[in-house]
Amino acid sequence: MRRVVVLSTGGTIASRRDPSGASVASDGVAALLRRLPIALDLPVDGRDVLCLGSYLLAPADMAGIVREIRRALADDSVLGVVVTHGTDTMEETAYLAELVHDDPRPVVFTGAQRPADAPDSDGPRNLADAIAVAAAPDARGLGVLITFDGAVFAAQGTRKTHTVAPAAFSAPDAGPLGRVRDGAVSITARPVRNPPLDLTALDLADIRVDVVACYPGADATVLNAVAAAGARGVVLVGTGAGNANPAINAAVARLTADGVLVALSTRAAAGPVAGIYGNGGGLDLLAAGAVPTGVLRPSQARILLTALLAAYRDPVRVAEELARRTGGSFGARLDSCLAERT
Numbered sequence: 001m002r003r004v005v006v007l008s009t010g011g012t013i014a015s016r017r018d019p020s021g022a023s024v025a026s027d028g029v030a031a032l033l034r035r036l037p038i039a040l041d042l043p044v045d046g047r048d049v050l051c052l053g054s055y056l057l058a059p060a061d062m063a064g065i066v067r068e069i070r071r072a073l074a075d076d077s078v079l080g081v082v083v084t085h086g087t088d089t090m091e092e093t094a095y096l097a098e099l100v101h102d103d104p105r106p107v108v109f110t111g112a113q114r115p116a117d118a119p120d121s122d123g124p125r126n127l128a129d130a131i132a133v134a135a136a137p138d139a140r141g142l143g144v145l146i147t148f149d150g151a152v153f154a155a156q157g158t159r160k161t162h163t164v165a166p167a168a169f170s171a172p173d174a175g176p177l178g179r180v181r182d183g184a185v186s187i188t189a190r191p192v193r194n195p196p197l198d199l200t201a202l203d204l205a206d207i208r209v210d211v212v213a214c215y216p217g218a219d220a221t222v223l224n225a226v227a228a229a230g231a232r233g234v235v236l237v238g239t240g241a242g243n244a245n246p247a248i249n250a251a252v253a254r255l256t257a258d259g260v261l262v263a264l265s266t267r268a269a270a271g272p273v274a275g276i277y278g279n280g281g282g283l284d285l286l287a288a289g290a291v292p293t294g295v296l297r298p299s300q301a302r303i304l305l306t307a308l309l310a311a312y313r314d315p316v317r318v319a320e321e322l323a324r325r326t327g328g329s330f331g332a333r334l335d336s337c338l339a340e341r342t
Contacts, residue, residue, distance in 0.1 A: 002079050003043040004134045005072040006127070008032060009065055009093075010052040011086025013112035013123035023115045025051045025086070032084060035116070035124040038183065042079070042135055047072070054086025054093070054111075059204040059306055062093040066100060070199060073103050080106040080134030084127060087111045087160055087168050090146060094155035095300045098144035099307050102196040106139040109146045109155070113168050122149070122166050129180040136185040142177060143193050151176040154191035159297055161269075172270035173295040194325050201311040209233040209306045211298050213267070214244045220251035233261040233305040233318075236290060237298045238282065242266045242273035245280040249288050256289025259315045263305050263322060264290040265298045272327075291319050294326035301326075 008014060010025035014032060018024050029046035049068050050061065065083065072081045085093055094109040101107060110130035112123030130147045133139050144155040149167040158171040178187035210226040212234055226234060234255065238244055242264045244252075252262050264273050264285055273292040275283040286292060293301040304325065308318045 001043055002077055003045055004080055004082060004131050005075075005078050006033065006044055006046045006082045006084065006131070007049050007065070007068055007072065008046065008084045009050040009054070009086070011054050011084060011090075011111045012115050013084050013086075013110075013121075013127065014051060015053070015115040016117040017115070025053050027051075027116050029084070031116070032123070032127060035121075036128050036131075037124045038128055040128075040131065044131060045078075052086070054089040057086075057089055057093070059092075059096075059207075059303070062089075062096050062303075063202045063204050065093055066097045066199065066202065069097055069107055070100075073105060073107075078105065080108065080139065082127070082130045082134050083107065083109045084123075084130075085109050085111050087113065087148075089299070091155070091159045091169075091299055092303045094144050094146050094158070096202075096303050096307060098155040098193075099304065100197050100199040100202060101144050104140045106134050106136075106142055107144045108134045108139075109144070110148060113164060113166050128183070132180050132183045133185050136187075138178075138185060138187040142187070142190060145177070147180060150179055150181055152178040152180060152185070152187065156191065156193075156300065157295060159299060197307055197311050202307065203310055204306055207232055207306050207309050209235065209302050209309065211235045211237060211302055213237045214239055214248060218245065219247050223248065223251040223255065227255055227258070227260055231260060232309050233263065233302075235263045235265055235293075235298050235302045235305060236285070238264055238266050238273070238285070240266065240268060240282075241271065241276055242282040242285065242292060243277050243280070244285060246284075247280070249280040249284045252285055252290050253288040261305060261309065261315055261318055261322070262290040263293050263301050265293045265296065265301045267298075271295065291322045292326065293322070296326050
């Protein structure tokens with residue numbers, strides 16, 4: 001019989017207040033399914049994977065969730081998979097799942113902004129909506145999705161943009177793919193997707209990629225520190241279209257010369273990274289070897305860089321793949337510097 005699999009990993013949707021008043025993930029998938037606001041017209045198989053707030057997850061934990069998704073899809077009777085997940089890092093795990101997803105059946109992430117013991121919890125409705133999307137024929141071929149507050153988003157480019165509001169997620173550069181209401185799914189757009197990476201290469205436990213922010217007066221202290229700590233990649237969060245200053249630019253040149261991948265993103269809410277300015281701006285950073293990440297923001301840029309470093313050990317190949325998957329071109333300096341060292 002055709003069915004949907006729900007994988008529970010914790011998060012606010014599974015959280016209740018403990019004696020101190022703090023919300024802590026505690027409910028399993030059976031409890032989540034009992035609270036659905038509507039009767040389902042298809043079987044649902046619930047499985048517990050983790051029970052943690054998503055702010056506690058490391059990339060290796062996220063890779064474990066992705067492997068559970070693949071196991072669920074090994075059964076041909078499964079129409080699609082739903083993953084209940086904390087909202088804090090849902091965009092990372094969903095995007096990691098998208099990077100390796102090679103199946104036409106949808107994988108739908110959802111969660112809640114209000115805990116399970118809140119009288120107005122949004123979790124039950126979001127879960128019902130996600131199950132509807134996972135079973136919808138129109139969702140086939142869309143890849144990994146995030147369904148929240150009635151909106152359906154592609155995993156890539158979607159991020160949490162409000163800390164507490166029910167409409168927690170948005171895709172500033174692309175918008176939603178569709179809507180779901182009372183079990184009816186309407187898809188009005190389809191995402192452009194990249195070829196999947198090899199799931200068997202997704203060993204992220206020993207790959208360090210750090211995120212370093214640029215801000216007025218920033219120097220190279222943090223960049224140097226993460227490199228000394230063993231970072232194989234760095235996501236540099238520039239200002240504006242991806243800018244820094246001469247001190248940061250000099251550090252980027254040193255790191256790329258040593259084979260450390262530097263991906264250039266931005267703290268701005270929307271728009272692409274672009275090489276426009278000198279004096280340590282984006283144009284100089286690209287010349288120093290940084291790879292622009294297009295409209296991919298730091299959280300997902302880090303996941304992409306980590307996955308590429310796991311899949312391809314050669315820094316130049318990683319830089320090429322990073323540029324290809326984000327629609328940019330990597331800096332002129334990285335390949336030549338590494339060629340000189342070999």
